[in-house]
Amino acid sequence: RLGCCYYPEHWPEAMWPQDAARMVAAGLSRVRIGEFAWSRIEPEPGRFDWGWLDRAIAVLGQAGLGVILGTPTATPPKWLVDRMPGMIALDEQGRPRRFGSRRHYCFSHAGYRAEAVRITRAVAERYGRHPAVIAWQTDNEYGCHDSVVSFSEAARAAFRRWLAARYGTVDALNRAWGNVFWSMEYRSFDEVELPNLTVTEANPAHWLAFRRFSSDQVVAFNRAQVEVLRSLSPGRDVMHNFMGFFTQFDHHDVAADIDVAGWDSYPLGFLDSFRFSAADRLAYARQGHPDIAAFHHDLYRGCHPDGRWWVIEQQPGPVNWSAHNPAPLPGMVRLWTLEAMAHGAELVSYFRWRQFPQAQEQNHAGLLRPDSSDAPGLGEARQAAADIAQIGPTGAPPRTVALVFAYDADWITTIQPQGRGFSALWAAFDCYTALRRLGLDVDIIPPGRSLDGYALCVLPCLPHIPDALAQQLARFTGQVVIGPRSGSRTAEFAIPEGLAPGVLRDVLPMRVTHVESLPPGLAHRGDGWAMTRWIDHAEGAMTPELVAEDGTVAVWRHGKYRYLATWPELALAAVLMRRAAIDAGLAVHDLPEGLRLHRAGSRTFAFNYANRPVEVPQSVEGNPVIGQRNLGPAEVCVFEASSI
Amino acid sequence: RLGCCYYPEHWPEAMWPQDAARMVAAGLSRVRIGEFAWSRIEPEPGRFDWGWLDRAIAVLGQAGLGVILGTPTATPPKWLVDRMPGMIALDEQGRPRRFGSRRHYCFSHAGYRAEAVRITRAVAERYGRHPAVIAWQTDNEYGCHDSVVSFSEAARAAFRRWLAARYGTVDALNRAWGNVFWSMEYRSFDEVELPNLTVTEANPAHWLAFRRFSSDQVVAFNRAQVEVLRSLSPGRDVMHNFMGFFTQFDHHDVAADIDVAGWDSYPLGFLDSFRFSAADRLAYARQGHPDIAAFHHDLYRGCHPDGRWWVIEQQPGPVNWSAHNPAPLPGMVRLWTLEAMAHGAELVSYFRWRQFPQAQEQNHAGLLRPDSSDAPGLGEARQAAADIAQIGPTGAPPRTVALVFAYDADWITTIQPQGRGFSALWAAFDCYTALRRLGLDVDIIPPGRSLDGYALCVLPCLPHIPDALAQQLARFTGQVVIGPRSGSRTAEFAIPEGLAPGVLRDVLPMRVTHVESLPPGLAHRGDGWAMTRWIDHAEGAMTPELVAEDGTVAVWRHGKYRYLATWPELALAAVLMRRAAIDAGLAVHDLPEGLRLHRAGSRTFAFNYANRPVEVPQSVEGNPVIGQRNLGPAEVCVFEASSI
Amino acid sequence: RLGCCYYPEHWPEAMWPQDAARMVAAGLSRVRIGEFAWSRIEPEPGRFDWGWLDRAIAVLGQAGLGVILGTPTATPPKWLVDRMPGMIALDEQGRPRRFGSRRHYCFSHAGYRAEAVRITRAVAERYGRHPAVIAWQTDNEYGCHDSVVSFSEAARAAFRRWLAARYGTVDALNRAWGNVFWSMEYRSFDEVELPNLTVTEANPAHWLAFRRFSSDQVVAFNRAQVEVLRSLSPGRDVMHNFMGFFTQFDHHDVAADIDVAGWDSYPLGFLDSFRFSAADRLAYARQGHPDIAAFHHDLYRGCHPDGRWWVIEQQPGPVNWSAHNPAPLPGMVRLWTLEAMAHGAELVSYFRWRQFPQAQEQNHAGLLRPDSSDAPGLGEARQAAADIAQIGPTGAPPRTVALVFAYDADWITTIQPQGRGFSALWAAFDCYTALRRLGLDVDIIPPGRSLDGYALCVLPCLPHIPDALAQQLARFTGQVVIGPRSGSRTAEFAIPEGLAPGVLRDVLPMRVTHVESLPPGLAHRGDGWAMTRWIDHAEGAMTPELVAEDGTVAVWRHGKYRYLATWPELALAAVLMRRAAIDAGLAVHDLPEGLRLHRAGSRTFAFNYANRPVEVPQSVEGNPVIGQRNLGPAEVCVFEASSI
Ligand SMILES: [Zn+2]
Numbered sequence A, B, C: 001r002l003g004c005c006y007y008p009e010h011w012p013e014a015m016w017p018q019d020a021a022r023m024v025a026a027g028l029s030r031v032r033i034g035e036f037a038w039s040r041i042e043p044e045p046g047r048f049d050w051g052w053l054d055r056a057i058a059v060l061g062q063a064g065l066g067v068i069l070g071t072p073t074a075t076p077p078k079w080l081v082d083r084m085p086g087m088i089a090l091d092e093q094g095r096p097r098r099f100g101s102r103r104h105y106c107f108s109h110a111g112y113r114a115e116a117v118r119i120t121r122a123v124a125e126r127y128g129r130h131p132a133v134i135a136w137q138t139d140n141e142y143g144c145h146d147s148v149v150s151f152s153e154a155a156r157a158a159f160r161r162w163l164a165a166r167y168g169t170v171d172a173l174n175r176a177w178g179n180v181f182w183s184m185e186y187r188s189f190d191e192v193e194l195p196n197l198t199v200t201e202a203n204p205a206h207w208l209a210f211r212r213f214s215s216d217q218v219v220a221f222n223r224a225q226v227e228v229l230r231s232l233s234p235g236r237d238v239m240h241n242f243m244g245f246f247t248q249f250d251h252h253d254v255a256a257d258i259d260v261a262g263w264d265s266y267p268l269g270f271l272d273s274f275r276f277s278a279a280d281r282l283a284y285a286r287q288g289h290p291d292i293a294a295f296h297h298d299l300y301r302g303c304h305p306d307g308r309w310w311v312i313e314q315q316p317g318p319v320n321w322s323a324h325n326p327a328p329l330p331g332m333v334r335l336w337t338l339e340a341m342a343h344g345a346e347l348v349s350y351f352r353w354r355q356f357p358q359a360q361e362q363n364h365a366g367l368l369r370p371d372s373s374d375a376p377g378l379g380e381a382r383q384a385a386a387d388i389a390q391i392g393p394t395g396a397p398p399r400t401v402a403l404v405f406a407y408d409a410d411w412i413t414t415i416q417p418q419g420r421g422f423s424a425l426w427a428a429f430d431c432y433t434a435l436r437r438l439g440l441d442v443d444i445i446p447p448g449r450s451l452d453g454y455a456l457c458v459l460p461c462l463p464h465i466p467d468a469l470a471q472q473l474a475r476f477t478g479q480v481v482i483g484p485r486s487g488s489r490t491a492e493f494a495i496p497e498g499l500a501p502g503v504l505r506d507v508l509p510m511r512v513t514h515v516e517s518l519p520p521g522l523a524h525r526g527d528g529w530a531m532t533r534w535i536d537h538a539e540g541a542m543t544p545e546l547v548a549e550d551g552t553v554a555v556w557r558h559g560k561y562r563y564l565a566t567w568p569e570l571a572l573a574a575v576l577m578r579r580a581a582i583d584a585g586l587a588v589h590d591l592p593e594g595l596r597l598h599r600a601g602s603r604t605f606a607f608n609y610a611n612r613p614v615e616v617p618q619s620v621e622g623n624p625v626i627g628q629r630n631l632g633p634a635e636v637c638v639f640e641a642s643s644i
């Protein structure tokens, strides 16, 4: 299904019916509304203005659109902030993060949480059983603009309660964190401060607890809304729209409370804003790096236990929020849409219907321009709708490779990079890219999810390994690749007894004696690859499989288990993943730069992210039902295979 | 005329007569004093010490020097700050900007404004009719050190009053800013905050209003002093010394209240401090980029309605305040002086007479060294005085090219660069450079100034076009070049109905469908030029004139109107400006790198900014009356033409 | 002697005897303990728990280890901070620097100073005469984490008192600082603020006074502890562990109050954290730049009047605190140890005995791994112990070259770099490198130390020259090299009367007419060398000795005095120092890249810092008693000379 995000409050009421009709004519059947409309729903404390929203939902519903209604808690109005100034978050420097944009609240503030429940209840009471309302979105992009962590009084008090619940006694906390170091011992939970503004870095265990706490506050905030919605709006899906490359809270935990994991897909904005190389920024400036969208599709499909996920905001043209904001190549909006469908999205919803000529996002494209003329994205959406109709229902993605990712892995590595910029998220991304370049399909799953049916399991970087995962790996019958730093920390951010890889020592009979982080340029070169950024030096019963010219071991092997003792530099990861995939019995492909594949049911989708033509290699079997083997930039080919 | 800046309070009284005599002997006839002397004028609240200043003015006047007296309001003494702590500005992070240097006041603080009027009145009452006092300077370099905007309580209260006056009702404000977006609606003006410290960026309309307000506060602050000076010192010029490349307040508005626009010319400091390329920084390290001084000369001549302007502070040697502070090439001080004269300056005044061996500017050169020996600048000033005597009165600069610049253009583009670093100021500068490289003379004027007599009018980047300007352009008979983003915003920072170029659509029959900003390295190449940073994609009735190899249109044309749909990259701007100038019937020259021309009356001045010899091309007619066609580094040639 | 740093409080008591035995077996005879243990010594206000420390000292002493006991004042416990919140320092932005790591105190807070004396007295009363306790360490790394300067209320009040004591009257202060400039005059000491948060830079004289004051506060804080220790622990050495490349307080002043100057040697951490070139960072990534350790050895030997100094913390493997943390090449720990011994260290103590698996330094290597297995450093320490036993007592380092360094030189140049990054510390380091590359031995001494016996005296950059030093230089019979900016400022940060070099004009008959700082890339090239960053333009009776191709003078000479008028760029400094050394009658060597020498008594030590083999040139005489002339990476050769 396709849909869009719409703000009836931005436009004269007279335009609504025509907008709804044009949406339907373009092949859209879902519309998300309301998530920033608090000041229109409740213009003054306790005075609700439902009329406009009643009429908007009526117009949209009568046109045949299913409405996804957002709770407006990401944008509390000024009158509420003025009544409750303590609801404002403080940043790490102690500065207030004030009213004037959005997300101006601290997740730990009980008063604001009650207000959020109150407005959610009011909206849900009115529309919970409305036939046009088919789903809910809680809040909007939790954590966007670095808004998960807060250093307010409210956060401090809540953190102390959270610590008391987790550790029971302050002595237990002191032992868990190793507070004997530097006389950091506390005599009571009321002595514990937030970890910011310390003279030098705070205890990493302190930070990890605070990151866990902060994530839990988001989970609790969301759950409070979900409970209201479940009780007042039976049968509707509850969804939240997660934001890409965002790890400040545990998406798996929030996903456990909702029906559908949504995410907001802005491939060009992400390319420009995140740590891509200068070469990739140029090569993919108008397409986005070919793994950005797919990585998140696979992450959010795996994020929710039963695999239901939506792209709730799809970039339809240039955006406004990155340092540079080029326009997508013609065809990219269609390509992104079809790739989401190939990965199993139930819905792709474009953000937004019409470009709004005022305020912060006035340069953010919509499907329509501000003057209501068609923007390029609208035609591509229409084309995508036709393609989807032609293809029919896509089957489930295959279970071939499981890539295990955990949010606390990113917390641990960013709290303690040890080498500048080391991040488990990006280690996962680079492993994912290496797998995708081989033409493999990947599921990104949390620790603890079943590994049944997978031929290959990859742990790019999981410093803290739950015991259950170690046991799963020991029983797993496929091939296993385990990446750097995995098993190197306990749940409380300590080096495990017996050293890394800790609980993984049953499957990795070795001991990491010491680690090194390498400055830029320092590398140990092998046959076409290099060890960069990081080395886990190990000793034990494993066999060196890939060794640099100077003898440094890059990959150790022990039966079906491989250990990557360095950063997954792409050339090295390619060699490693190819070996593991072949040992796992998987077919691998030599794909030209920028070409990516994905299977769904009996079909293979091919996507050309390159800015020049490429050819799908003959190793990819099947007959094109859409497109052809020679793909121009931004083109798509769908192969129907006789056998999968 | 030449002059200098002098601080009698820094030196023993016995040195004053000799200093005055040496000034006169060097050919100086003006001296600016007093602008930082509050603590000596009023050492304690209400106790004035006039004696030293009486004697200083007497000594200078008796030597034949005309005194320009500064109001000392840029440096309120500590006792005043301690009495009135709320006068201190707060920076964007909420930190106080405290006593200990200068400009430690908030323009919105009513108490301080009254104090500024009080000290101005005291000084003007004593010296307003003194025969030696021929002019006044208000304050010093308004806005220097980022001091226009303040986020204090005083600023917040004044901003609310300003908003009420501008918008009348808060509903009008909400509509004007589009505050329905993200529930940013206010119920009263008292709910409006300053736009700093928001979670993500504040509404650009909010910022623009705040920038306008902040500029207006400077205007009002200045006007309060001007009124006092006018009433107490009849017949004297009132001047303010503006600072180069400084756009935080609207210089045109302040200039409207004074008689003479002064500016402070530090070509080497500006080269090192602003966004010049590494190549230019090296090539011009000891000369300054060849358009820095001229750009400001032309700006400030146009800034004041009747074209009266002074260089009130001229760099005489190395300065102290940039990251690197090389010495000017021998000859540059003379060159800068003559170039100012060629551009119509009534006065060039060197900063400062003698290098002060203490405090913040101890490494700032003067015409004298701290030990009173001659610094190199003194000899060059003496030479310049002789040159000026030889040349005699320069005629008025010709009216050939009008370049329209508006301060709110820079506010809009820096509030919303959309592509990192986009700034209307620098678009104007690059257009100016392209024109100067063709040997053209340029007037930089505000929107609304008459275009009569110009052959070519250039609007480098004016997002907000006043209706009157659009009408002027429609009637204008010369050639017109309009640059990117022009007409793309209303006065309230909205995309205009019917899209850009808004009110320019009568002269530019097109519609900008969408814009792109390009990351570094992404370019659309044409024949020797490139489209970089920005693209306005347009459709309509205009004709492509310059088109990149891939078909992207760089320049559109419609009769005498050209639209540059991208950044004025120098090679592209050169092609464009050459075409427009030729169509306008102007003679253009092929100047070697670093050579610049300027006409004044019947004379053509040539200035060699290159660090190697260049030759003035034969297309420049006339006979050298000073210098010769072959110019060494820092040399000047003045041609007397039979016909202009 | 060798030793290590040990934290019995981190480990079960049962491990202590075995740890002590292993230390002794490895050849260690000293152990530093206790410096972060306040929360274990005094777990609650006034309740002391001596038992564990009694037993720890007993175990260590009985094993034959001499205990160096630290006062725990670098880590006051949380209960103390909560009782005395004003003890927290404020940073330059006004933010509190809170509890949660270490060094969370303001040196000016009288309450905390009393607490520091109280806990010092308590520890000293208990262990001052304990036979195992052979020395004391005061606090830990004063100033680490930028903790010397504080902008708290306590600091402000103390600064005002310090100013009153220094200047007597506020008029004297105003004159000394030149406060007439910008109306910065004060009417009383109570009007003086700290120099932070000013609108633009504060008066450099204000900053210099504040830096002097801040340094004096450290001296006073330390002295208060020293007095307690002297009275309660007679006959024991009092030592402080200084930190490398750290200039925020005057180490010479602190050293004057203690018996032994200790320093903490982390060559790899320093390489990565300080201003080394990208090339050096790569070439020496696992060795450290070859002059880092030696520079500090020579500095701290000269720091304490009688030359007693220790390496109290020696890096034994990778550390945790730099941006990148590679492992030392095998052999480097031994090399570092032997180089310290060659420079006259009485003790090299490794930090730390065993890697602690929790808290901030969990990735900091020890001699043992967290699981108590040997880390590589332990074997190297054992080898070093054997080497030292074989070598026997090293004689005193020779007196050949004196390099004069003063802490206020670095304060002056960092307060007023004039060219970005100019620092007297790094000028000294680059001169030192040039001397070391010639195979020379250097003593780094403070101004005022006797120059008797030196053949060459180098002043790399001393803006403020005490009169006594000027007189010493006039009488000195050896060669003298004086570097840029020397003599350019008075004690109160003014340009001296008669201009630079001020009081040096007797030995340097010249006058610096003006200075230039050069942007990167701007250079005046000579024969294989270049003038970069800085030029002192001079005139007078000196003779140009090294002149750039364009005539700019790089080195002036007047008899035995040479003046380097630019930055000591390495190629230029090499030419200059070679000439001066030869004129001084010193033998110089052509050493391959990375090779360094040091003499001690009758022996010459050669150290290979290169990451490839090098050969000690035949000009180095003597017979190898350890190692050989061909040195692999990290290898050492000791030559026994027939004659020195
Ligand atoms: Zn969004």
Ligand SMILES: [Zn+2]
Pocket: B141, B264, B313
């Ligand atoms: Zn100035």
Ligand SMILES: [Zn+2]
Pocket: C141, C264, C313
């Ligand atoms: Zn340390």
